[in-house]
Amino acid sequence: MSRFWVEKIAGLEPYVPGEQPASDTLIKLNTNEHALPPADAVLTAVRDITGDQLRRYPDPTAERLRSAIAAAESVSPAQVYVGNGSDEVLAHLWFAFLKGQRVQTLDTTYGFYPVWAALYDVDLTEVPVLDDFSVDLEALKNDDAAVVLANPNAPTGRALPRDEIVALVESNRDRLVVVDEAYFGFGAETAVPLVAGHDNLVVTRSLSKSHGLAGLRVGYAIAQAELIEGLNRVKNSFNSYPLDAVAQSAATAAIEDMQWLEAASQSVRDVREVMSAGLEAMGFEVLPSQANFIFIQHNTLPGKHIFDALRSRDILVRRWDKQRIKNWLRVSVGTMAQAEQLLVVMREIVSAETG
Ligand SMILES: Cc1ncc(COP(=O)(O)O)c(C=O)c1O
Structure with a gap:
């Protein structure tokens, strides 16, 4: 805060974008970037x-x-x-x-x-x-x-x-x-x-x-x-x-x-399908998605617990503290290899808690 700020600026609550960590080892599924590089x-x-x-x-x-x-x-x-x-x-x-x-x-x-x-x-x-x-x-x-x-x-x-x-x-x-x-x-x-x-x-x-x-x-x-x-x-x-x-x-x-767009979008839809089905089989509710991410909630485990457990295993997703969605996670659709890794890790997290 500086005394030169106009009143409007002092009162702003700016948007906070998803984290962009420098690490290459993280599986980054938190900001809905496309899984593939451009054409x-x-x-x-x-x-x-x-x-x-x-x-x-x-x-x-x-x-x-x-x-x-x-x-x-x-x-x-x-x-x-x-x-x-x-x-x-x-x-x-x-x-x-x-x-x-x-x-x-x-x-x-x-x-x-x-x-x-x-x-x-x-x-x-x-x-x-x-x-x-x-x-x-x-x-x-x-x-x-x-x-x-x-x-x-x-x-x-x-x-x-x-x-x-x-x-x-x-x-x-x-x-x-x-x-x-x-x-x-x-x-x-x-x-x-x-x-x-x-x-x-x-x-x-x-x-x-x-x-x-x-x-x-x-x-x-x-x-x-x-x-x-x-x-x-x-x-x-x-x-x-x-x-x-x-x-x-x-x-x-x-x-x-346009061919790239068609093929790349199809690949996102294919991976989205695999991720959704895999997570549903572990007790997640998965909203029907027409985007390159899915919105998920587990039927027993709190969202924060899953978020932290994923983070400690180098998988980054997005969650909010807002009351209505505090148990939900938004997970970007990654490559097929990333989706498979996510499912393996998620299975470990869920079975550690639910047996
Ligand atoms: C709904 C929505 N609109 C707009 C944007 C902004 O996208 P960009 O500025 O990268 O074009 C985003 C980015 O996450 C978004 O989720």
Whole structure:
């Protein structure tokens, strides 16, 4: 605390990201990074960067990348906004469209939403999820406040089908609905095809999970051009170059390699299946997941006990002290070898306690 801090900064409770330990020996299943490294084309694009590209400022409009995303998503480049990770896209979006307003999210969802709400003086309602952690769609529809919804949701992994997103977006066309698809590509239906017919919808995406590029920091939003223009106004009042030349080139290569996306996503779904079945056989409840992580609770052992026992055996997962989910663990889907190791260790932990 310094006496130079403005009052707002002193009152902030910033987001705390998952631990990034330096150790290589840990099995790191705590921040939902993709189990696989990105496509070869991405690494080639990074290697092919020239000195001249680094000498100059990058394209402030990220034209090539936005065109690649537009082509992949069947929208126009004017409907695409790119930023430094979807966190930055979302931060600008809260500033551009939600600042000072009433907004609904869920009581069990991405922990950054309340941080932005506080930063931008938003009156936030956290609508409780139902007992099975599914979204209380009726509650969201019955309130006219804007909605920010992660789909699939984190940390639950549950996803709403597109027709339920349609019902939400159309329940009141005068309020904005933001669908955060950070976990796109692992099985959930996307809301992007709804953008053409709905000027009150923004869909955000991340390359961090789907494309194995958490280290590159690229995210994007798809919405009608007037909304995208609003985001550009914020960006150009903050930092004209959120994506450097390396990120623009590598992300373009990633988006264009659709075969990699398909194969890598399938491998995540396969491992997710093995992890889920193995854990269920040991007495875990495993929520149905459409993401690259699973949300689990043991029928007798406390979450904290399992978390600590895994940690002492070099396996890192994520848990929260929040009352409603304090017994639950969020476990990222790793490689098949990591999943097998997790199951071996988990069997030891469970049988040590339950016999
Ligand atoms: C629901 C959700 N949205 C957005 C993000 C931010 O992703 P990134 O900034 O890496 O694109 C995350 C990251 O964990 C997330 O879980």
